[in-house]
Amino acid sequence: MTEDLLKRRSIRKFKENDVPDTLLNELFTAAFQSSTTGNMQLYSVIVTRDKRKKEELAPAHFNQPAYANAPIILTFCADFNRFTRWCEQRNATPGYGNAESLICAILDTTIAAQTFCVAAERKGLGICYLGTTTYNPKEIAKVLNLPKLVVPIVTLSVGYPDENPPVSDRLPIDGIVHYETYKDYTPERIDEIFQGKEALQENKKFVKENGKENLAQVFTDVRYSKKDMEFFSQKLRDFIREQEFR
Amino acid sequence: MTEDLLKRRSIRKFKENDVPDTLLNELFTAAFQSSTTGNMQLYSVIVTRDKRKKEELAPAHFNQPAYANAPIILTFCADFNRFTRWCEQRNATPGYGNAESLICAILDTTIAAQTFCVAAERKGLGICYLGTTTYNPKEIAKVLNLPKLVVPIVTLSVGYPDENPPVSDRLPIDGIVHYETYKDYTPERIDEIFQGKEALQENKKFVKENGKENLAQVFTDVRYSKKDMEFFSQKLRDFIREQEFR
Numbered sequence: 001m002t003e004d005l006l007k008r009r010s011i012r013k014f015k016e017n018d019v020p021d022t023l024l025n026e027l028f029t030a031a032f033q034s035s036t037t038g039n040m041q042l043y044s045v046i047v048t049r050d051k052r053k054k055e056e057l058a059p060a061h062f063n064q065p066a067y068a069n070a071p072i073i074l075t076f077c078a079d080f081n082r083f084t085r086w087c088e089q090r091n092a093t094p095g096y097g098n099a100e101s102l103i104c105a106i107l108d109t110t111i112a113a114q115t116f117c118v119a120a121e122r123k124g125l126g127i128c129y130l131g132t133t134t135y136n137p138k139e140i141a142k143v144l145n146l147p148k149l150v151v152p153i154v155t156l157s158v159g160y161p162d163e164n165p166p167v168s169d170r171l172p173i174d175g176i177v178h179y180e181t182y183k184d185y186t187p188e189r190i191d192e193i194f195q196g197k198e199a200l201q202e203n204k205k206f207v208k209e210n211g212k213e214n215l216a217q218v219f220t221d222v223r224y225s226k227k228d229m230e231f232f233s234q235k236l237r238d239f240i241r242e243q244e245f246r
Numbered sequence: 247m248t249e250d251l252l253k254r255r256s257i258r259k260f261k262e263n264d265v266p267d268t269l270l271n272e273l274f275t276a277a278f279q280s281s282t283t284g285n286m287q288l289y290s291v292i293v294t295r296d297k298r299k300k301e302e303l304a305p306a307h308f309n310q311p312a313y314a315n316a317p318i319i320l321t322f323c324a325d326f327n328r329f330t331r332w333c334e335q336r337n338a339t340p341g342y343g344n345a346e347s348l349i350c351a352i353l354d355t356t357i358a359a360q361t362f363c364v365a366a367e368r369k370g371l372g373i374c375y376l377g378t379t380t381y382n383p384k385e386i387a388k389v390l391n392l393p394k395l396v397v398p399i400v401t402l403s404v405g406y407p408d409e410n411p412p413v414s415d416r417l418p419i420d421g422i423v424h425y426e427t428y429k430d431y432t433p434e435r436i437d438e439i440f441q442g443k444e445a446l447q448e449n450k451k452f453v454k455e456n457g458k459e460n461l462a463q464v465f466t467d468v469r470y471s472k473k474d475m476e477f478f479s480q481k482l483r484d485f486i487r488e489q490e491f492r
Contacts (some may be wrong), residue, residue, distance in 0.1 A: 215336075
């Protein structure tokens with residue numbers, strides 16, 4: 001009963017067919033039934049289908065192919081705006097412009113987004129998470145007209161798959177699961193856990209193409225460098241503060 | 247095909263039966279196949295089954311019944327420790343003690359946790375998210391022996407259901423989904439979106455029991471007050487800094 005989850009993979013190339021609104025709504029209904037903090041449902045979703053709007057949003061996602069050829073883009077936002085407006089309108093005093101509230105909303109948002117993905121994949125759709133969302137939240141907010149107390153967290157490309165990529169490798173389970181307490185990793189354990197990944201032909205090729213000594217250096221020097229992560233951290237922090245989460 | 251997702255509900259009362267390790271491992275395998283930032287799998291899971299350990303961890307979850315009577319507690323942690331150790335061991339220079347890295351790890355963690363939930367519910371298990379995790383991360387980290395660059399994000403109670411609660415009410419979909427741009431909520435829309443929830447008999451009872459004028463005040467004055475949210479925000483921020491995400 002978990003077969004579909006085991007053989008899933010992200011899709012970055014989509015057919016041109018649109019996803020009908022009836023199907024989208026069924027998937028949203030399923031997604032929104034997931035767990036949510038105190039049943040507050042601290043999220044909103046923006047559907048991008050309009051060609052002009054999609055082009056306007058493209059630079060915020062670095063024009064990546066997984067964005068460009070999807071018929072539908074969904075931006076799942078942590079949203080304390082709606083709930084706060086309700087409180088204010090009911091003579092209740094909301095206090096949600098803070099870190100704890102934001103983390104609750106981020107969890108609600110991500111839980112709903114992931115349930116959407118599971119439901120979508122079961123219906124034959126393909127999805128891809130775009131990591132660019134937390135790199136360029138301000139640019140996204142501008143295009144989508146997000147008010148204060150709303151922060152884009154997850155962007156999904158959604159559509160019918162036009163490719164059939166292999167299932168991605170993953171670390172061994174016992175390298176991730178700990179019993180009773182966290183057993184910190186010895187150098188020997190690190191070698192054991194990562195050796196499968198390092199031995200993959202495609203990863204060896206990746207190292208060579210990037211002119212690096214090993215796979216870890218591809219991550220630290222190319223894909224997720226200290227400099228980039230610190231740059232995007234500053235942007236993210238500034239934006240979160242602008243959105244009045246302090 | 248989305249029926250199971252539509253009729254799911256959180257479970258807070260469990261049978262005594264343990265969940266076998268073979269089943270747990272199947273669920274973890276499914277969970278870990280979900281999308282993850284750059285295939286880094288920035289999470290660890292701590293399984294709590296041992297009675298003494300569970301008692302030690304109980305105060306961090308305010309001894310709530312949903313915690314106390316579950317045979318298994320899973321703490322899903324954002325984890326950049328394992329990846330950082332790997333990098334250091336490969337002469338690569340990691341730079342992941344920052345906000346952007348933490349948010350990537352939080353997303354990875356929550357995505358994996360939610361896939362675990364969907365898979366578990368399909369297998370007849372019940373789950374409940376414990377919101378206390380981000381209230382008391384330091385206390386949890388101490389009991390579970392979490393090193394730097396590891397932050398508990400999601401705690402799940404897991405077991406076989408010993409109750410049959412109704413499906414929770416949710417806001418109407420069109421109160422959550424926006425097309426092309428975010429349409430900010432007018433007072434009329436807020437009334438429309440929340441009226442179903444406010445009209446529920448159980449919520450009216452809830453308002454009365456708490457001696458409040460309306461449901462919003464139960465949230466702002468009792469369940470998620472400004473004072474509490476700000477108190478927990480400060481704790482969370484301090485802890486995140488201690489774990490060396492700056």
